[in-house]
């Protein structure tokens with residue numbers, strides 16, 4: 001029997017209601033699969049639905065949001081599958097998952113750390129919320145976690161407040177808290193974006209090491225393809241709420257097939273491009289608003305290859321390699337033009 005994947009997001013749509021306008025569909029028909037020990041990166045420009053997708057997995061969406069379609073199937077090892085999409089955000093079942101089996105880290109550590117409690121007390125409390133441990137036992141675990149995430153003098157540092165730590169150490173403390181209950185899945189929303197390059201590299205290395213030690217899956221959100229190259233096994237490229245291309249990271253980087261992925265790749269510096277003195281080409285134009293979603297392919301207005309069906313017909317998901325899919329009319333409608341993307 002083939003093991004079920006740890007998390008399977010199936011055909012998920014997320015909509016926001018507003019008192020005076022029609023519902024806005026921020027994410028549509030998203031299908032993603034996460035496996036133990038592997039990292040899936042969600043990448044795309046600001047506002048394309050990366051955070052909303054990730055927050056849906058923890059049922060941490062804003063009040064006016066709903067999962068209007070699809071399922072989020074979570075199967076922890078040795079347990080029954082649960083559809084997170086069908087759970088209430090504040091239900092006991094969801095609280096038993098959140099912070100315990102699935103936890104999340106953010107760009108800004110202070111969004112999960114309290115400024116008025118020591119980091120040790122906060123991590124102890126998180127452990128005792130989910131596990132039947134005495135305060136002394138919890139503190140031993142906390143000290144060991146702080147040590148694992150590379151905080152020097154962990155026993156003493158446990159008694160410090162977040163503001164007494166540097167940005168990098170605060171980020172490490174947040175990671176320790178997220179790992180307190182050895183989650184099966186860690187969701188990381190731009191955890192290194194606010195850090196300097198050296199600290200960013202250290203935190204990425206730390207996450208990779210912890211993933212090896214704990215065997216957990218990671219859903220990693222970033223807008224930085226350099227970070228994707230560093231950490232991902234699989235990548236899903238999002239544009240205005242659609243996953244426009246996804247697959248094995250090596251395959252997608254080697255042969256990107258969607259014009260948006262290709263444009264993203266041209267917009268990052270590479271050694272070869274520097275050596276050739278080639279210019280970076282930023283993607284012209286801006287992402288349309290989800291309120292005025294184009295009828296067809298959302299990338300049409302910025303796409304150098306757009307042709308007749310693009311503004312009006314939404315492209316289907318097309319298999320372009322093993323486990324590699326993309327949504328673009330050039331891949332289905334016109335075999336001669338498909339060569340433009342090869």
Ligand SMILES: Nc1ncnc2c1ncn2[C@@H]1O[C@H](COP(=O)(O)OP(=O)(O)OP(=O)(O)O)[C@@H](O)[C@H]1O
Nearest residue numbers: 016026045046047048049050051052053062064290
């Ligand atoms: N509470 C809300 N009400 C209405 N629309 C919302 C709400 N929260 C998010 N959105 C919309 O959902 C869309 C996706 O937002 P999301 O934060 O997921 O983007 P993102 O790709 O993570 O961008 P960033 O990199 O800037 O975080 C955006 O158009 C955003 O305006």
